[in-house]
Amino acid sequence: MIADEDIWSDDLLDRRGDAEFLISFLLGRYEERRRAKIYGSYVLNLNSGWGFGKSFFMERIGKELHKSHPVVFINAWKNDFSDDPYTMIVSELDSFFASTINAGSPEKTSKIDRALDVLKTHTGQILWAGFKGVATQTAKRYAADAVENIREVVQEALPANVRSNGDTSEAIDAGMAAIGTELSKVPEKLLDSFAQNLIEQYKATKNSQDQFRRSLEDVLRIYAAKEGSLRLPMFVLIDELDRCRPPYAIALLERIKHLFDVDDIIFIVATDTEQLSHSIRGVYGDDFDSTRYLQRFFSRSYYLADPKPAAFIDAYIRATGTDVSKLRAIANLNTINYIAELSIRLKMSLREIERAMDILSGLTTTWHHSFPIQLSVMFPMIYGFIQQADIVDRSGNSWYRQTLKSIAPWSITLEREGVIGADVQRVEANLWSLDYFDSGGKPLRAVVRQKREEIRTRRGDNDIFLQETLDQFQTELSARSRDEFPDESPSLIKQYPDMIMRAGSLR
The missing domain is CATH 3.40.50 (Rossmann fold)
Known part of the structure; x- marks a missing residue:
């Protein structure tokens, strides 16, 4: 068991x-x-x-x-x-x-076997009747019979000399004049015959259905009586x-x-x-x-109640095999919890979350870089795509900026990894996303230089937020330097909208 x-x-x-x-x-x-x-x-x-x-x-x-x-x-x-x-x-x-059938005593086995045979017999009778299609099929059959009967009546009503004439048109004209009142009797006869056949067919079908239900009850009763x-x-x-x-x-x-x-x-x-x-x-x-x-x-x-976003996202990732190692949430936060929290703050429905995960899964499948996708920028953009917003616009009044600024405040606690008693810093998650978004539109080498200078002049090595963003852009720069990209090339973050629109074409 x-x-x-x-x-x-x-x-x-x-x-x-x-x-x-x-x-x-x-x-x-x-x-x-x-x-x-x-x-x-x-x-x-x-x-x-x-x-x-x-x-x-x-x-x-x-x-x-x-x-x-x-x-x-x-x-x-x-x-x-x-x-x-x-x-x-x-x-x-x-x-x-x-x-x-092969389990239990031969007597009980034989009873079940016989009951099943009876059940299948009535099944065959019902299938032969054809359920609802029987009315249509019967109507067609009897309609064909009616045409044949009318033809026979007309032929019988024709004068003998006309029946032997090969000219059909002349025969019909002569026949129509000859049959007179006989033709008026045909519909009544045919309708009586048609109705009687339908009634008989209905009775036979109903009887088969009743017998089927009784046979099924017998099978259940015999089964329940069988030992074990x-x-x-x-x-x-x-x-x-x-x-x-x-x-x-x-x-x-x-x-x-x-x-x-x-x-x-x-x-x-x-x-x-x-x-x-x-x-x-x-x-x-x-x-x-x-x-x-x-x-x-x-x-x-x-x-069934709608699942909670975190449970739904976890189930989706497991079911699809989405490679979350290619995703990085803020400060190494758990990917599933981050997406769930952000989707709640964006007031996404489960259908929208599912659609967003479909797109994100397509992006991870085609992501072949050694540095991760920045989820704090990518996921809000995916939501914007689903909402048919302009996710390419990077102006001060862009949909992306307005949306990130409008969501409920969400503080993230940062602590330097591996250092006992290290500084603790709290950062608003939406502001973090906006900083990544802004930096992603600038030349990557310039961004790295800027972050280094900010750390040196502002707070030294104690600004965990600045150090985190520097580390991520530095990782991308190091990986892409091997590809010899031009000095003015921005982070791949700037290409996220195009990537999303292509992945969103998958249905």
């Missing part, structure tokens, strides 16, 4: 508490419904934005549930190539139950629904509601409900109330 600590060892977004609550809630609601004699399946919608950890959560809660309950996990997106999601769900259920079985309810977890084609996603929800509405099954369906609603409106029209439409499929919805 997998230990709890192993299941949640990489829970960077702190979802374990959500899982424990949901398991307790779903099992408690299951018992309440049984006592109240409320029948049918229970469908929970797990709602969270794309990229906020739904798949991780579904996988981990599935492992937790599988300690004591049968669990079937379905990735809807990987299977939306099929014509009907019903086949996919039945196939996954069949695979789960079939795996238990996990206890009911069974959990069916469906992930990635919001990535499916809208018609497929709609069909899957309809199949769950109408065909798998049986006792002892709990569905957990993970969706980005807002995105799924947009997709459904794309099918039915902008005026369609897709949110209310979705609610009819779910018993309840559970909203």
Whole structure:
């Protein structure tokens, strides 16, 4: 058995508490419904934005549930190539139950085997009926039959000498005059026949669906009675629904509601409900109330809270393999904490943080210099790009300057590394960023000379802020001297806007 600590060892977004609550809630609601004699399946919608950890959560809660309950996990997106999601769900259920056939006593094994055969028989009958498509297919078939019947009636009504005439136009003209009142009787006969066939088809389909549900209940009952079985309810977890084609996603929800509405099954369906609603409106029209439409499929919805920025950024870096060694925050501050704090002060949404991290990740992939990217300049510029601001402008009223000056004060404590009892200095982080930004637009050699002179004339070696900025520009100068760049060349900081715009073209 997998230990709890192993299941949640990489829970960077702190979802374990959500899982424990949901398991307790779903099992408690299951018992309440049984006592109240409320029948049918229970469908929970797990709602969270794309990229906020739904798949991780579904996988981990599935492992937790599988300690004591049968669990079937379905990735809807990987299977939306099929014509009907019903086949996919039945196939996954069949695979789960079939795996238990070889375990246990021969008598119980035989019962499960026979119950599965019956279940698949009714599955075939339902597939043959074709669900909603049956009405269209039947209509087409009977429409073709109607045309053939009309043709036969017309031919029979034609005079014998006209039927033998090869001229179709003359035959039709003569026939139309001849059939008279006989033609008026055709629609009524055909409509009666068409209606009767549809009624028979509907009865057959409904019967197959009822038989399917009873067969599924039988399989669950026999499984639960087998020695060593996990206890009911069974959990069916469906992930990635919001990535499916809208018609497929709609069909899957309809199949769950109408065909798998049986006792002892709990569905957990993970969706980005807002995105799924947009997709459904794309099918039915902008005026369609897709949110209310979705609610009819779910018993309840559970909203995963947005992760905290630091946890979200950490998870993103781990998931993408972003090389943070190429980034330098202020005074060697932790990269993740620095980005998180700056994003909070810039009032960035998680979507904006994700987009910013996408761009930053692209930049680290293409950064091949031995000196780091100055994150205190780069990240605010990336945010400006996302906001469609002018990040090239370096004037006194530029977006960059105005934004950095307007954010809430943020003091950074500096202490010289490796020196016991060294001076401690506090610097405003936004002012630090502006100093790097300004220096980055000047010739790099001149900046290094200027910082050296400031240290010599102002505070000697005690100004940790000046020493830090000097060290960083000196590192870049030393690395680039080997490339023999011209004396008037500025720091690569001046090229950050162009780099960001190119990386931002990646989607």
